[in-house]
Amino acid sequence: xxxxxxxxxxxxLVTLLTAAFMVVPALQSIAAGVTVDxxxxxxxxxxxxxxIEVWGLYQSSIWLSLWLAFACLIxxxxxxxxxxxxxxxxxxxxxxxIEEFVSLPLAVPGxxxxxxLLQLYxxxxxxRNSWLFILTGHVVYTLPFMIRSVMAVLSIIDLKGxxxxxxxxxxxxxxxFFDIAVPNAVPGILAGxxxxxxxxxxxxxxxxxxxxxxxxxxPVGLADSYASMRLEIASAYTLIFFLMIVPLLSxxxxxxxxxxxxxxxxx
Numbered sequence: 001x002x003x004x005x006x007x008x009x010x011x012x013l014v015t016l017l018t019a020a021f022m023v024v025p026a027l028q029s030i031a032a033g034v035t036v037d038x039x040x041x042x043x044x045x046x047x048x049x050x051x052i053e054v055w056g057l058y059q060s061s062i063w064l065s066l067w068l069a070f071a072c073l074i075x076x077x078x079x080x081x082x083x084x085x086x087x088x089x090x091x092x093x094x095x096x097x098i099e100e101f102v103s104l105p106l107a108v109p110g111x112x113x114x115x116x117l118l119q120l121y122x123x124x125x126x127x128r129n130s131w132l133f134i135l136t137g138h139v140v141y142t143l144p145f146m147i148r149s150v151m152a153v154l155s156i157i158d159l160k161g162x163x164x165x166x167x168x169x170x171x172x173x174x175x176x177f178f179d180i181a182v183p184n185a186v187p188g189i190l191a192g193x194x195x196x197x198x199x200x201x202x203x204x205x206x207x208x209x210x211x212x213x214x215x216x217x218x219p220v221g222l223a224d225s226y227a228s229m230r231l232e233i234a235s236a237y238t239l240i241f242f243l244m245i246v247p248l249l250s251x252x253x254x255x256x257x258x259x260x261x262x263x264x265x266x267x
Contacts, residue, residue: 114209153188
């Protein structure tokens, strides 16, 4: 039996300390959301009062965040997958310039993006006061992640060779896109989808600038609850956030892992 050195145990120690650093505050906040009095801890008793109160006050924010996340996912799929396909097929200097422009939202702070959108569309009152305005900001912010994920997958396969083979059999441009590019890009599409949904639900800075009093998302509502209400309510809000987001992200990760295993088996 191979003897483990001190480096093995040091790696485990660092991993456990990192996990504790991330998990313990979250568990403490979750526990505070179900206690009668935060300052007396669980000894004061356990209650669902704060969860019920948060649901009554902020359920519109919860549903809005989920709706925006899935709407953002659909828009980024419709725009991002064809855009990534075109950038991979068009390998000239123009494609590289466009790729750099598309990636600019990754380097620009969310507040700057929101300010630009306010300056550009702030005069359109109906658009400014609708959820579509926030959706626009989320799409601008998350679209580069979808494009880059799909491009990374399409760049490592022989896309040109497969398309030429399909073309000799009479397949048109649309047929080659839907029958060759999209199936081969599924792992990248799912990885991009996971990133888009995660970023859309958790995005705060950009949404804080774009939201209205009647259009608050989960992070904005959480900040509002921390600023204006007692700590138990804010902690209960965090607990509801975890209960809704963690299963959703786990499901997306499971689907992504299954798709990656299927793609490897096919190849």
